[in-house]
Amino acid sequence: AQSVTQLDSHVSVSEGTPVLLRCNYSSSYSPSLFWYVQHPNKGLQLLLKYTSAATLVKGINGFEAEFKKSETSFHLTKPSAHMSDAAEYFCVVRGGYSTLTFGKGTMLLVSP
Amino acid sequence: DGGITQSPKYLFRKEGQNVTLSCEQNLNHDAMYWYRQDPGQGLRLIYYSQIVNDFQKGDIAEGYSVSREKKESFPLTVTSAQKNPTAFYLCASSMSRTGGEETQYFGPGTRLLVL
Numbered sequence: 001a002q003s004v005t006q007l008d009s010h011v012s013v014s015e016g017t018p019v020l021l022r023c024n025y026s027s028s029y030s031p032s033l034f035w036y037v038q039h040p041n042k043g044l045q046l047l048l049k050y051t052s053a054a055t056l057v058k059g060i061n062g063f064e065a066e067f068k069k070s071e072t073s074f075h076l077t078k079p080s081a082h083m084s085d086a087a088e089y090f091c092v093v094r095g096g097y098s099t100l101t102f103g104k105g106t107m108l109l110v111s112p
Numbered sequence: 113d114g115g116i117t118q119s120p121k122y123l124f125r126k127e128g129q130n131v132t133l134s135c136e137q138n139l140n141h142d143a144m145y146w147y148r149q150d151p152g153q154g155l156r157l158i159y160y161s162q163i164v165n166d167f168q169k170g171d172i173a174e175g176y177s178v179s180r181e182k183k184e185s186f187p188l189t190v191t192s193a194q195k196n197p198t199a200f201y202l203c204a205s206s207m208s209r210t211g212g213e214e215t216q217y218f219g220p221g222t223r224l225l226v227l
Binding site: 009034036041042043044045046049090099100102103104105 | 116118145147152153154155156157160170200202204215216217218219220221223
């Protein structure tokens with residue numbers, strides 16, 4: 001069985017400042033990990049994924065995440081926030097089969 | 113233009129009524145999934161299908177039914193047995209049935225409201 005904990009339900013940043021969205025996971029298998037973004041009333045868009053290759057994963061729109069097995073973490077970062085980054089972000093783990101387990105989401109608010 | 117389409121965008125259900133949500137993909141993906149999204153709950157898996165004419169229950173299958181008669185289509189029926197159907201429903205698909213890089217691609221969603 002696997003689970004995901006997103007440590008913050010909301011994160012507020014100012015435009016141009018760094019973004020950190022935290023995610024911890026547990027999995028009985030060697031996990032695959034994903035970050036998805038959802039803008040209001042839209043479907044989910046894949047930001048990036050980790051599948052046991054490089055531990056630092058680069059995604060779209062300047063986001064990246066680092067897989068740390070010792071800390072069971074997969075935090076999402078971006079050096080400089082943009083207004084268009086305001087959305088809800090989901091950390092997701094895939095265990096030994098094809099189904100995914102989603103975190104409860106972190107709402108990112110970006111102020112001018 | 114490949115992708116996943118869901119219809120309708122908004123759907124209203126009367127008490128005791130069954131309604132069906134459509135999901136179609138032209139990505140030639142084997143596997144398809146239905147999720148329910150409630151505020152603050154993330155996404156929860158309702159049903160999934162890894163091959164035509166086969167499907168499995170997810171975490172919250174009660175009150176829902178599905179069919180997979182064609183590879184590109186995976187309709188979800190919300191039955192009258194589902195007592196709290198108001199939610200945002202998301203359909204997804206992925207290329208392979210087992211193993212590999214199981215990236216799931218999502219449709220735009222259907223919002224179901226109860227009258």
